[in-house]
Amino acid sequence: MKFNNIIDISRRIYPGMVLWPGDAGVQINRQASIKSGDICNLSSINMGLHTGTHIDAPLHFIDEGEDVSSRNLSRFMGFAKVFELNVKECITADDIKSLSIDEDDIVLFKTVNGLIPEEADFVKYYVYIDASAAKWLIDKKVKTVGIDYLSVDNFYLEDSPVHRIFLSQGVGIIEGLQLKDVKEGRYFLSCLPLRIDGVDGCPVRAVLVEIEE
Numbered sequence: 001m002k003f004n005n006i007i008d009i010s011r012r013i014y015p016g017m018v019l020w021p022g023d024a025g026v027q028i029n030r031q032a033s034i035k036s037g038d039i040c041n042l043s044s045i046n047m048g049l050h051t052g053t054h055i056d057a058p059l060h061f062i063d064e065g066e067d068v069s070s071r072n073l074s075r076f077m078g079f080a081k082v083f084e085l086n087v088k089e090c091i092t093a094d095d096i097k098s099l100s101i102d103e104d105d106i107v108l109f110k111t112v113n114g115l116i117p118e119e120a121d122f123v124k125y126y127v128y129i130d131a132s133a134a135k136w137l138i139d140k141k142v143k144t145v146g147i148d149y150l151s152v153d154n155f156y157l158e159d160s161p162v163h164r165i166f167l168s169q170g171v172g173i174i175e176g177l178q179l180k181d182v183k184e185g186r187y188f189l190s191c192l193p194l195r196i197d198g199v200d201g202c203p204v205r206a207v208l209v210e211i212e213e
């Protein structure tokens, strides 16, 4: 097997970028700068931990759940399958039953969400995963599920049923992927979170590596 091209499937992080409504905005602070006579450039950042391309830990919806730093990293690094689904509203069990999804798979769903420009304002009618698909994926015992907008759940369901289904079973969630330039197929995925203790989510630099088998 040979590893080829690396495809960046992460969103850029910058002040003013699209966020989940209510999330803390991105501020990048230049604390020291060479132009102003400092010895080096030195920056800090303030932002919500569910900014851009990120993972959700069980702690996000389960108060005693695992935090980011306790997660098994095999959920965020390994072979992954990208499936392109031409659904308009949501992904149901019927939409994915015929796909070759097996136990321990990392599955990433590419949808029309990829057509929403990255700079566009927040869109409420993005394609989400419905509870039937989530339960089917749990029965299949997948390791991780990723989607190409900021939530796996329907914006209008306040109890976030799909987050609860996945996180209560320890399934990894990756949100905010940028899959528009990715073809269906099998890749090597890396999207490791920072090892921050006690947090419920974390931005990741998600990449797919093309493989030759």
Ligand SMILES: [Zn+2]
Pocket (backbone or CB within 6 Å): 050, 054, 055, 056, 150, 175, 201
């Ligand atoms: Zn999240």
